[in-house]
Amino acid sequence: MADSAENQVFIGKKGVMSYVLAVVTQFNTGVKEVTVKARGKAISRAVDVTEIVRHRFLADTKVKDISISTEELSSDGGESNRVSAIEITLSR
């Protein structure tokens, strides 16, 4: 399964449909909101996941909020890298 915390699905390197399934599964537990999160190149995939969920699986879901930010990741060597991030909140 895709990584998922409480009402959250974090998009990584798996196929898009793994994450679509994770989002749909969370909604099927009865929650009203699920947040799709991604960093760096996975941001495009987060948008794909959101679009597939609302157009093909759960037509009653809406994009409630989208926010973007910059996160600082520290590597093992102590250097820090900045990476863009997105959070898409879906509600039904």
Add this chain to the structure above:
Amino acid sequence: MADSAENQVFIGKKGVMSYVLAVVTQFNTGVKEVTVKARGKAISRAVDVTEIVRHRFLADTKVKDISISTEELSSDGGESNRVSAIEITLSR
């Protein structure tokens, strides 16, 4: 230069800084809003461009709106492909 229509910057395959420059240049003509648009894998780059513009170049710009959608692209063979798209409106 990066492709740019009126108050719009369309993100393609060039380096991030080409598009950052395009956005900053548009703001410097005096417009109050610039929309950054991207499709498919370029979506991540659109977020990078936005974050770099507002954190490193124009600190007075704000993300006014972010919308995502699905666009249908028809190929030469008459087939159609769906691709996710994003529009990020920056204002100052």
